[in-house]
Amino acid sequence: MIRTINVGQVIDGHRVGPLQLRTFVLCAAVLFIDGFDVQGISYVAPAISQAWALPRGAFGPTFSAGLFGVMLGALLLAPFADRIGRRHVLIQSCIALGLLTTSTALARGLDTLLVLRFFTGLGLGSSLPNAIALASEYAPQTRRRSIVMFVSSGVSLGSIAAGLMAAHLIATVGWQAVFVAGGVLPLLLAAVLWRWLPESIPFCAQLPVRHGEAKRLLRGIDAALPSDEHIRLESGESRTRRARVPDLFRNDVGRSTVLIWTAFFTSLLNVFLVINWLPTSLNGSGFSVTQAAVMASMYHVGGLLGTYGCALLMDRFGTRAILIFAFMVAVVGLYTFAVMPPLPQWITTAVLMATGFGVIAAQVGLNTLTAMIYPVEMRSTGLGWALGVGRIGSILGPAVGGVMLATGLDARHLYLFCIVPALLGAVSIALLRGSTAPSSAQLAGPPDARRADLLPTNAAR
Numbered sequence: 001m002i003r004t005i006n007v008g009q010v011i012d013g014h015r016v017g018p019l020q021l022r023t024f025v026l027c028a029a030v031l032f033i034d035g036f037d038v039q040g041i042s043y044v045a046p047a048i049s050q051a052w053a054l055p056r057g058a059f060g061p062t063f064s065a066g067l068f069g070v071m072l073g074a075l076l077l078a079p080f081a082d083r084i085g086r087r088h089v090l091i092q093s094c095i096a097l098g099l100l101t102t103s104t105a106l107a108r109g110l111d112t113l114l115v116l117r118f119f120t121g122l123g124l125g126s127s128l129p130n131a132i133a134l135a136s137e138y139a140p141q142t143r144r145r146s147i148v149m150f151v152s153s154g155v156s157l158g159s160i161a162a163g164l165m166a167a168h169l170i171a172t173v174g175w176q177a178v179f180v181a182g183g184v185l186p187l188l189l190a191a192v193l194w195r196w197l198p199e200s201i202p203f204c205a206q207l208p209v210r211h212g213e214a215k216r217l218l219r220g221i222d223a224a225l226p227s228d229e230h231i232r233l234e235s236g237e238s239r240t241r242r243a244r245v246p247d248l249f250r251n252d253v254g255r256s257t258v259l260i261w262t263a264f265f266t267s268l269l270n271v272f273l274v275i276n277w278l279p280t281s282l283n284g285s286g287f288s289v290t291q292a293a294v295m296a297s298m299y300h301v302g303g304l305l306g307t308y309g310c311a312l313l314m315d316r317f318g319t320r321a322i323l324i325f326a327f328m329v330a331v332v333g334l335y336t337f338a339v340m341p342p343l344p345q346w347i348t349t350a351v352l353m354a355t356g357f358g359v360i361a362a363q364v365g366l367n368t369l370t371a372m373i374y375p376v377e378m379r380s381t382g383l384g385w386a387l388g389v390g391r392i393g394s395i396l397g398p399a400v401g402g403v404m405l406a407t408g409l410d411a412r413h414l415y416l417f418c419i420v421p422a423l424l425g426a427v428s429i430a431l432l433r434g435s436t437a438p439s440s441a442q443l444a445g446p447p448d449a450r451r452a453d454l455l456p457t458n459a460a461r
Contacts, residue, residue, distance in 0.1 A: 001229050002229075002230060002231065002232050003226060003230060003232070004231070004232050004233075004234050005218070005225065005231050005233055005234065006018060006182070006201065006234045007201055007202050007205045007214065007218065007233060007234065008141075010179060010218055010225075011137075011138065011139075011140055011201065011202075011221060011223060011227070011301035012140045012142070013140075013325070014140070014222055015140075016139075016140065016147075017218035017220065018220070018223055019138075019221060020138045020139070020221065022063075022196060022198075023134065023135065023138045023151070023197065023198055024135055024139075024147060026140065026153050026192070026193060026196065026197045026199075027132070027134055027135040027151050027154075028131075028150070028151045028152075028153070028154035028157075029154065029189055029192075029381055030090055030093075030094065030127055030128075030132050030189065030193075031127075031128060031132075031151065031152060031153075031154030031155045031158065031184045032128075032154040032157050032158035032161070033044055033094065033097065033125050033158060033182075033185055033189055034127060034128050034131075034154075034155055034158060035154060035155035035156060035157065035159040035161075035162070035300075036098060036156025036158035036159065036161055036162045036182055036185065037124060037158075037162075037182050037186075037406040038066075038099055038124060038155075038158075038272075038275070038419055039158070039159035039162045039163065039275055039300070040162040040166065040178050040179065040182045040275070040412065041062075041063070041066065041276075042063070042275055042276045042278065042279055042280075042296070043118065043162055043163055043166035043167075043170075043178065043279055043293050043296065044166060044170065044175040044178050044179075045059045045063075045276075045279065045280055046279055046280055046283045046289045046292065047170050047175040047289055048113075049280075050289075051175070052109075052110070054110070055406070057401075057402040057403065057404075057406030058110065058402070058406075059110075059112060059276075059398075059400070059402065060399050060401065060402020060403065060406075061110075061282070061402070062110060062113050062114045062117055062279050062396055063117075063120045063272070063276045063398035063399075063402070064395045064396075064398050064399045065115075065121070066117030066118060066120060066121040066124075067121060067272055067391055067394045067395045067398065068118060068121065068395050069117065069118040069119060069120065069121020069122045069125065069416065070121035070122070070124045070125035070387075070391050070394065071092075071121075071125060071387075071388050071391030071392060071394070071395060072121070072122060072125060073121060073122040073124060073125020073126040073127075073390075074125035074128070074129060074384045074385070074387040074388035074391060075125075075385060075388035076385070077089070077093075077122060077125065077126035077379055077384075078125065078126045078128075078129045078130055078381075078384030078387070079380055079381040079384050079385075080126075081126075081129075081130045081133070081380040081381070082203075082378065082380045082381050083140075085199050085200065085204075086130045086131075086133060086134040086137075086199065086203065086380065087134075087197050087198070087199045087200075089126055089127070089130050089206065090127055090130055090134070090193055090195045090197065091129060091190050091197070091300070091358055092126075093118060093123045093124075093126045093127035093130075094123070094127065094186040094187070094189050094190035095105050095122035095123070095186070095187065095190045095270070096119075096120075096123040097120060097127070097183075097185070097186040097239070098183045098184065098185070098186035098187035098190065098214070099187070099351065100116055100119050100120040100123065100183075101120055101179055101182045101183035102114055102179065102180060102182075102183025102184065102187075103181050103183070103185070104116045104117070104120065104179040104183070104456050105176040105177075105179040106176075109131070116297070116453075123317050125384075125387070125388070126384075126392065127375075128367075128385050128387060129380055129383040129384040129386075130156075130384075131151070131154075131370050132148060132151065132152060132290050132367050132368075132383060132384055133371060133379045133380050134200055135147060135148055135151040136148050136203050136371040136372070137200045137201065137203070137379070138200070140340075141235070143310065143370075145314045145315060145319060145371060146311040146314065146315060146354070146370070148314065148363065148367065148371055148372075149310065149311030149314070149364055149368050150307075150308065150311055151362040152166055152307065152367050152368065153304055153307040153308060153311075153364065154306060155364070156300045156301075156303045156304040156360055156364075157261060157304065159275070159300040159303075160297045160300045160304065162178070162182070162297075163293045163294065163296050163297030163300065164293075164294070164297055165181060166178050166293045167290045167293040167294050167297075167418070169181070170289065170290070170293070171290055171440075175356045186190065197215065198217050198220075199217070199280070201214050201217045201221075203220055203303040204217065205233045205234070210379050211233050211453070212228065213265070214227050214233055214426055215233065218233075219284045220304040227305075232258070244381070245381070245385060247378050247381070248374075248378065248381065248382055248385060253373075253374070256432060257382070257386075257387070258336055259428045259429075259431055259432045260366070260373065260386050260428075260432070261371055261385075261386055261389040261390070261426065262391070262425075263321060263366055263425045263428040263429055263432075264366055264370075264386045264387065264390030265286070265389055265390050265393040265421075266393060266421035266422065266424045266428070267359075267362055267363045267366055267390065267391060267392040267393070267421070267422075267425045268363065268387075268390035268391060268393045268397070269393030269394060269396055269397040269398075269418075269421045270330065270334075270359055270393075270397065270418045270421050270422055270425075271359060271394065271397075272362065272393075272394035272395075272397045272398055273397030273398055273400065273401045273414075273417075273418060274299075274355070274359060274415070274418065275299075275300075275400065276397070277396040277398065277401045277402075277405065277414065278295075278296045278298045278299060278352075279292040279293055279403070280292075280411075280413075281411040281412060281414060282295055282296065282348075282411075284405075284411035285342070285411050285412060286342070287345065289454070291345060295345065295348065295349050295352060296352075298349045298353050298356075298400055299352040299353060299355065299356040299358065300354060300356055301361065302352065302353030302354060302355065302356030302357040302360070302375065302407040303355070303356035303357060303360025303361060303364075305353070306326060306329070306356065306358060306360055306361030306364075306439065307361050307364045308355075308362060309361070310323075310325075310361045310364075310365055312327055313325075314368075317366065318432070319368065319372075319439075320370050320429050320432060321363060321431045322414055323365045323366065323369065323426075324426045324429050324430055325424070326357075326361040326362035326365055327358065327362045327422050327425045327426035327429070328422075329354065329357055329358030329361075329424060330355065330358030330359045330362055330418075330422045331358070331419050331422045331423060331426075332354070332357050332358070333351065333352075333354045333355030333356075333357070333359070334349050334359075334415045334416070334418045334419050334422065335356055335405055335415075335416070335419055336354075336355075337351050337352060337355055337412060337414075337415055338412050338413055338414070338415040338416045340412075346380040355454045358399075360423075362422075362425060367382040367383070367387075369429075370382060370383050370386050371383060392435075400417070401414055404417070418459075
């Protein structure tokens with residue numbers, strides 16, 4: 001007798017086991033590499049500017065070129081995972097990232113650096129949405145929000161590591177060493193991913209030719225499953241064709257897509273304006289290059305605390321409420337940092353940590369929210385395009401910051417500009433209430449279950 005097995009029900013009905021833990025750790029490692037590389041360029045920018053005698057604000061086009069590459073990677077390359085799988089895209093992205101970042105150490109001028117950062121961005125743009133999508137597809141529904149938040153904290157961990165390493169390497173070896181380290185790490189990780197990273201079970205279950213692989217992986221979660229010939233897999237998702245951008249605007253998904261894109265645009269504008277110009281702004285405020293690197297790292301420590309704290313609070317108060325809270329913390333932190341008078345390093349660092357708590361936690365929460373909105377067959381497409389549209393903001397942010405600093409604006413007053421995008425992000429999430437698109441699996445269940453993933457745990461019950 002053949003037994004029909006629903007993949008989602010198996011994952012949701014079992015505790016997190018070794019296979020899932022390994023997947024979460026490896027996805028977090030991918031995001032660690034992303035955070036290291038994205039933040040590494042901002043830490044070395046003051047040192048390169050001094051070595052090449054560049055004027056203040058000259059790095060704006062270089063920052064934006066890298067982020068333009070990230071945008072194209074998210075829009076054009078990340079969706080390929082909905083056709084060939086998350087695993088292959090992540091491995092290929094790490095290889096490309098490693099080779100290009102290592103080559104950056106050989107740059108001798110801004111033009112070369114700009115081109116290399118653009119192509120490096122392509123790899124970064126395709127890896128982040130797929131790492132988040134893969135982690136969400138291995139997470140039980142009841143713990144999906146917190147697991148995706150914790151996995152996403154890899155970006156902050158990588159940013160912290162980049163700052164601490166840059167503070168040491170720039171002073172002892174030179175800025176080139178930061179790019180060498182940032183290139184070797186993803187190459188090593190690619191080998192680890194090739195050996196130990198599994199493919200998404202729901203993805204494999206949608207393709208008849210990969211049902212054998214899906215059954216093998218599913219036994220890593222439930223070892224008591226019958227032999228292959230006695231079970232038939234059911235994914236709970238339709239798989240008639242590859243997801244396309246118009247699918248993101250069909251039915252109830254459309255309004256959610258518009259609001260999510262708006263929130264991503266405003267959030268990533270702030271994220272990358274702050275992280276790209278913070279070391280330079282601190283250096284311009286009188287702190288040394290080493291002090292600026294360490295203080296910027298502590299900004300990411302605040303973001304890490306915000307990520308973990310919000311992950312724990314989301315199960316109690318709901319995803320939207322905590323996202324709005326994070327945006328408002330960002331508003332207060334940005335205003336305080338912009339207008340506060342010159343104060344000791346430890347006080348400035350404390351304000352930066354509070355700012356990072358809000359700015360970074362809001363963005364990580366958006367990643368989590370988006371991973372839950374879209375069903376499996378369009379998850380990489382949906383998250384990739386949300387990140388891609390958001391990257392338009394990430395490109396504008398550093399460019400605007402460079403122009404403003406070049407006019408002689410006080411280095412800290414730049415952050416008053418960031419308050420408006422943070423408020424717009426909060427409004428977008430508030431309007432999302434009642435418009436959240438259900439997944440395909442939820443649509444098959446009772447109507448009241450459609451929005452349970454985005455409500456507080458008690459409300460869902």
